[in-house]
Amino acid sequence: MSEFIEQYGEWALVAGASEGIGKSFANRLAARGMNLVLLARRVEVLAQVKAELEAAHGVEVVVRAVDLTAPDLADTLADIAAQHDIGLLVYNAGAAHGAATFMSETTENLLSLVHLNCTGPILMVKQFAGPMLARKRGGIILLSSLSALSGGAYIATYAATKAFDMILAEGLWDEMRGSNVHVLGLVAGATSTPAMLKSGVVFAQGAEGQEQITPMTSDQVADEGLANLGKKPMHIAGEKNFAAAVALRSAADRVQTIQYMGTATASLFGKPYPTKD
Numbered sequence: 001m002s003e004f005i006e007q008y009g010e011w012a013l014v015a016g017a018s019e020g021i022g023k024s025f026a027n028r029l030a031a032r033g034m035n036l037v038l039l040a041r042r043v044e045v046l047a048q049v050k051a052e053l054e055a056a057h058g059v060e061v062v063v064r065a066v067d068l069t070a071p072d073l074a075d076t077l078a079d080i081a082a083q084h085d086i087g088l089l090v091y092n093a094g095a096a097h098g099a100a101t102f103m104s105e106t107t108e109n110l111l112s113l114v115h116l117n118c119t120g121p122i123l124m125v126k127q128f129a130g131p132m133l134a135r136k137r138g139g140i141i142l143l144s145s146l147s148a149l150s151g152g153a154y155i156a157t158y159a160a161t162k163a164f165d166m167i168l169a170e171g172l173w174d175e176m177r178g179s180n181v182h183v184l185g186l187v188a189g190a191t192s193t194p195a196m197l198k199s200g201v202v203f204a205q206g207a208e209g210q211e212q213i214t215p216m217t218s219d220q221v222a223d224e225g226l227a228n229l230g231k232k233p234m235h236i237a238g239e240k241n242f243a244a245a246v247a248l249r250s251a252a253d254r255v256q257t258i259q260y261m262g263t264a265t266a267s268l269f270g271k272p273y274p275t276k277d
């Protein structure tokens, strides 16, 4: 048995696994010999991923159409837990699907992001961490974002929910590290995923006075996540993203930080920066 399977067991669950970073995680975990429970809303896309992974890696893949914002999510997770001993959880789904000011967004959309990025991770960890702690082995990865480091125009609620994920992961890391359950908040920067490309992003542009943004690939982000699980509470994927995070975190002037984030977001989505003084 490989060290990886010894630590994380035979079954992993990836929430939001049909494309992008989640699909890369599924691929990398299957390559390590893990059986998978894959969740997303479009089950027909998941079915293709299942066929690809089973053919390539000879593992068992179970797919399930689940909306992570649904009010019956806790029941669905209890049902999954009754069928599979999940030893590694990757909570991936969570992108904002575009950029809009807080007041122009519907309350329904804003609350849906809160359910996806806050309620969903809480329910998942509550369901699957108990058995991991009892077995004294396991792993949990929560996807966060560089936008978690500062507020900024156009993504106020998204950034706030991603800060929730990063801080939640750090607290869980501290509580669980004595029980050999590895927890990682994985902070991604701009990454070329189908969801990101559908959202109207323009990677070629760089905001005035800022470096052009070169997105990472989904595989790079997933590889860095798995390489750093069990090593630290939080990892920022990509050297350039790490440098940007250090600059954002150490800036004494919070207004400058917020305006940097707002300008970068506006530029990424081809929108005017609304509040520059």
Ligand SMILES: NC(=O)c1ccc[n+]([C@@H]2O[C@H](COP(=O)([O-])OP(=O)(O)OC[C@H]3O[C@@H](n4cnc5c(N)ncnc54)[C@H](OP(=O)(O)O)[C@@H]3O)[C@@H](O)[C@H]2O)c1
Pocket: 015, 016, 017, 018, 019, 020, 021, 022, 039, 040, 041, 042, 043, 045, 066, 067, 068, 069, 091, 092, 093, 094, 095, 096, 116, 143, 144, 145, 146, 162, 187, 188, 189, 190, 191, 192, 193, 194, 195, 196
């Ligand atoms: N891409 C970036 O530039 C970037 C940057 C920073 C951080 N991140 C973080 O990285 C993670 C992945 O981002 P991503 O760009 O790959 O897009 P994403 O939309 O977060 O993830 C796509 C996957 O999640 C599923 N999904 C989305 N909403 C769902 C829901 N309500 N219920 C169930 N499944 C759902 C999608 O399948 P279905 O549509 O079939 O449900 C698909 O499998 C997110 O947490 C995001 O915040 C991404």
